[in-house]
Amino acid sequence: MKVKPKDGNKTFCMAPFTHTYLSPQSERRMCCASREKAEWATQYLDSENADQNSQYNPGTLKDHWNSDYMKGIRKDLLAGNEIPQCQVCNGKLLNISIYRDYFNKTLFPNKIEEAFEKTDETGYTKMVPISFDYRVRNLCNFKCRMCGDQLSSSWESERRQMGDYDSDGNTDFWAQKKNKPAIENFQRDVAEAELWEAVKNGTIEEIYWVGGEPLMWEIHWEIMQYLIDNDLAKNVWIRYNTNFSRTTYKHWDLKDMLPHFKTVQICASIDGTGDIVEYVRHGIKWKSWIKNFKDYIFLNKQYGDYGIAFDLTITTPGLFSLKELFDLAVELDVNTLIKTTFAFDSTIMMCPQVLPRVLYNEVLDDIIDYIKPKLIGNEKHSNWIECLEDLKNRPTFQEQYPNWEEGLKKGKANLHRVDKWRKNENVLNEIYLKHNKKVYKWWNNKQII
Numbered sequence: 001m002k003v004k005p006k007d008g009n010k011t012f013c014m015a016p017f018t019h020t021y022l023s024p025q026s027e028r029r030m031c032c033a034s035r036e037k038a039e040w041a042t043q044y045l046d047s048e049n050a051d052q053n054s055q056y057n058p059g060t061l062k063d064h065w066n067s068d069y070m071k072g073i074r075k076d077l078l079a080g081n082e083i084p085q086c087q088v089c090n091g092k093l094l095n096i097s098i099y100r101d102y103f104n105k106t107l108f109p110n111k112i113e114e115a116f117e118k119t120d121e122t123g124y125t126k127m128v129p130i131s132f133d134y135r136v137r138n139l140c141n142f143k144c145r146m147c148g149d150q151l152s153s154s155w156e157s158e159r160r161q162m163g164d165y166d167s168d169g170n171t172d173f174w175a176q177k178k179n180k181p182a183i184e185n186f187q188r189d190v191a192e193a194e195l196w197e198a199v200k201n202g203t204i205e206e207i208y209w210v211g212g213e214p215l216m217w218e219i220h221w222e223i224m225q226y227l228i229d230n231d232l233a234k235n236v237w238i239r240y241n242t243n244f245s246r247t248t249y250k251h252w253d254l255k256d257m258l259p260h261f262k263t264v265q266i267c268a269s270i271d272g273t274g275d276i277v278e279y280v281r282h283g284i285k286w287k288s289w290i291k292n293f294k295d296y297i298f299l300n301k302q303y304g305d306y307g308i309a310f311d312l313t314i315t316t317p318g319l320f321s322l323k324e325l326f327d328l329a330v331e332l333d334v335n336t337l338i339k340t341t342f343a344f345d346s347t348i349m350m351c352p353q354v355l356p357r358v359l360y361n362e363v364l365d366d367i368i369d370y371i372k373p374k375l376i377g378n379e380k381h382s383n384w385i386e387c388l389e390d391l392k393n394r395p396t397f398q399e400q401y402p403n404w405e406e407g408l409k410k411g412k413a414n415l416h417r418v419d420k421w422r423k424n425e426n427v428l429n430e431i432y433l434k435h436n437k438k439v440y441k442w443w444n445n446k447q448i449i
Contacts, residue, residue, distance in 0.1 A: 003078070011076075013089070019132075020065070024187070031103075039057075044148070045088065056173065075123035103131075136191050136195070138156065142282060144282060202235075206237040221252045225252065237265075266309070323370050346407025360392070429444070
């Protein structure tokens, strides 16, 4: 049975009919927000961990695209069934804006009929991938607090230096030195080749450049130049999630390239301002970053309000610079894409829900009360309040996890260990002391609420 969105199908998503995702460890997924079982490298959203004895045996896109697994997903979505892989969108776990809407309403609304026509009752589709999110390496110059080694080579290097990869038995499969060559060879010889094939045969319609840090990858610049030189750029949507610390590479300059493309959207990751963001996004230089950002606001004149936008991930310390970031968004007249640091257990200290309810409400109410009066006649930034009120309604660790105290102790120990290694063990204390003495006391166990 097939039920179209216009007839009431609320779970249908165009992603499995048009889009393909590959992690830096070569895990294939429907998209970056889907919750699926890991094969050999567990990611933070995965529904099941990889087996310890997993063997690295990645398949090709051709094998994956109409596999029994993907056909089953399409069959369910065509029928309007809710599937566990789509829990992030169905439950709005990361933010109130859902990724499904991007594929259905922004990117491919004109291909929904085609998806139903070209996909049979088994889920087999004649459609081919035209949207690629291929994270061909984890190369990155930042060590953001809510990130990790899978998506940042700087994190990976630091963990090796700290002794976290001392023995293969205690190391994730993908990080074991004996397995690194096989993964690197696959990403180069198979993944990059698949991406290039879609580029050169002209079928590609969207590229989502995400890392690691994609502006550090030579393949990014080569593909962008190829699309321009072969008059294909005018047909391609380009989307970035980038730390935006650099915009040039060798002889290339991003500013010269982007105006050639059909649509451009830069989600410039930023989680606060000043000393707070320099703590959260380890490696960023705030003054340099904001200069880069301002240099690219011209994109909004060519491509609309989301040519470039703040891509905000709300963290616990980042809460205390949201007022300044909001004011900056208003001043620059740019949109803000907002999500929150998510957690499946109580060890994640960057997740705002680590705060006890009394402090959690107090901090969020203070931000909401600051922003609300400034929204009068300013609908462009109304999503700030929607997201903050949604965040306030989420359960805290204390309310959600029976063992929250054990998780809190473990999470603090992990964070302190990294802070000490980075020689900034007092920075978080200073942030909390400066901005909210109650949070400072709670964090230091001087006041338990």
